[in-house]
Amino acid sequence: MAEPSETVANPQTESGGEAEPLYGLTTGVARATREALVAGDAARVRRLVRPLHYSDQADLIERFNPALRRGFIDVMRGQLDAEVLTELDESVREEVVQQLGAAETAAAVSELDSDDAVHVLEDLDEEVQQQVLDALPAEDRALVEEYLSYPEDSAGRLMQRELVAIPAYWTVGETIDHMRESTDLPEDFYDIIVVDPRHQPVGTIPLNRIMRTRRPVRVRQITAGKMFPIPAVTDQEEVARLFRQHDLVSAPVVDEGGRLVGIITIDDVVDVIHEEAEEDLMLLAGVGEADVYHALMDTARSRFSWLAVNLLTAILASVVIGLFEGTIKEIVALAVLMPIVASMGGNAGTQTLTVAVRALAMRELSRQNAWRFVFKELFVGAINGILFAVLAGICAGLWFQSVPLGGVIASAMMVNLIVAGLSGTLIPLGLERLGVDPAIASSVFLTTVTDVIGFLAFLGLATLFLV
Numbered sequence: 001m002a003e004p005s006e007t008v009a010n011p012q013t014e015s016g017g018e019a020e021p022l023y024g025l026t027t028g029v030a031r032a033t034r035e036a037l038v039a040g041d042a043a044r045v046r047r048l049v050r051p052l053h054y055s056d057q058a059d060l061i062e063r064f065n066p067a068l069r070r071g072f073i074d075v076m077r078g079q080l081d082a083e084v085l086t087e088l089d090e091s092v093r094e095e096v097v098q099q100l101g102a103a104e105t106a107a108a109v110s111e112l113d114s115d116d117a118v119h120v121l122e123d124l125d126e127e128v129q130q131q132v133l134d135a136l137p138a139e140d141r142a143l144v145e146e147y148l149s150y151p152e153d154s155a156g157r158l159m160q161r162e163l164v165a166i167p168a169y170w171t172v173g174e175t176i177d178h179m180r181e182s183t184d185l186p187e188d189f190y191d192i193i194v195v196d197p198r199h200q201p202v203g204t205i206p207l208n209r210i211m212r213t214r215r216p217v218r219v220r221q222i223t224a225g226k227m228f229p230i231p232a233v234t235d236q237e238e239v240a241r242l243f244r245q246h247d248l249v250s251a252p253v254v255d256e257g258g259r260l261v262g263i264i265t266i267d268d269v270v271d272v273i274h275e276e277a278e279e280d281l282m283l284l285a286g287v288g289e290a291d292v293y294h295a296l297m298d299t300a301r302s303r304f305s306w307l308a309v310n311l312l313t314a315i316l317a318s319v320v321i322g323l324f325e326g327t328i329k330e331i332v333a334l335a336v337l338m339p340i341v342a343s344m345g346g347n348a349g350t351q352t353l354t355v356a357v358r359a360l361a362m363r364e365l366s367r368q369n370a371w372r373f374v375f376k377e378l379f380v381g382a383i384n385g386i387l388f389a390v391l392a393g394i395c396a397g398l399w400f401q402s403v404p405l406g407g408v409i410a411s412a413m414m415v416n417l418i419v420a421g422l423s424g425t426l427i428p429l430g431l432e433r434l435g436v437d438p439a440i441a442s443s444v445f446l447t448t449v450t451d452v453i454g455f456l457a458f459l460g461l462a463t464l465f466l467v
Helices: 027-039 042-049 054-063 066-076 090-100 102-111 114-122 126-135 138-148 172-181 207-212 236-246 266-284 296-323 325-330 333-361 370-400 403-433 438-465
Strands: 165-167 191-195 201-206 250-254 260-265
Touching: 027 042, 027 054, 027 066, 042 066, 054 066, 054 090, 066 090, 090 102, 090 126, 102 114, 102 126, 102 138, 114 126, 114 138, 126 138, 165 172, 172 207, 191 207, 191 260, 201 207, 201 250, 236 250, 236 266, 260 266, 296 325, 296 438, 325 333, 325 438, 333 370, 333 403, 333 438, 370 403, 403 438
Parallel strands: 165 191
Antiparallel strands: 191 201, 250 260
16 A cells, blocks of 8 residues: 655744745755654655655755765665666765665666766766676666767767657658657657768757648658757767757767767756856866765865965965065054955956856857957956055055055055956966866966065065155
């Protein structure tokens, strides 16, 4: 007999007044599930979890600590939707796969679309991945291994094999009959791919157009001529850009010979856009990847290298300060004011840098318009430099009752904000020209430049005019 479903009363109130999502996992359900797990009430856990969408079940698993997570998987073993694996964070997924074992994971992977199966397996530890591959049926294993032969983050890894392809000489009626009689159609699809005798795509037909056209019409008569076949080795960022630029919902993927090998759909591209945006954000902060679920030592180790680089750049800035030790001893006010110049330069440069990195990622910056962008940000830096120079100069002059000191900090402020605007554009442009991802290293170089120039300008001018 089926267990009755359970509703958690008023989760809005239970969460202390916090805004709950319109749909999805609520704080009340998450808390009730945790309490049921701790109490060992497996039946209640299942009643609470069963109505949830697979993405919400994945969210729930990620909220648990490792011990509760293991208990949850044991309770729900054999009852979780295979799609849950596709929604889990990479490190959490590896934990779950190891707990399920190769055989059970392989059974779940076999239920997934080909692209989702690859998404689950590609990031697993090599040994674990091989164990799961060995447990797959031979046909599924061959297909997954073929996917894994494509470059990482390429269209070949992103595509799915399940698609509808028909010859151009068929009629609409034949196409509809084929779709009704076929037992291996994709679960969801939007376009039908029209192919020539060499199995090369020659056009697409939206599903709604097929349904609105009379049966005797040849499909070649209603085929959309404008098509965007994507080579399987294309980077997924370029795929996402193509979908955004041309408002696509799906696109065929072709091999080196131009033959149709798969299709990419908009739901996968949405994941790519989120993934790439998250990656750029993390790299801009000097963090390799989102590590909310990583072990403590793994997180510390992943951040160490960039912190070490930052230490070296900080030492460089300190060396510059050390050159003016005598000046600082004579005028103590300089020690109070000099962080202002460096900080303003760093913040102004980060604003420009963020715009530049985004523009490069979206291919909005090219050789044709790069210098226009550089000059624009240079003049923006100059305008803000003048305005803040006046403000800082007045404040410093009144604070320390010294007009010359106000003039020095005003001049240094203007210099550093101009340099910040210039550096925020030239550093990412230069890194991209060298083949380095601007999101990774730009912020370190920018901070070094604005700190060094800020201290050098302020203390150098103070040495010239105040000492």
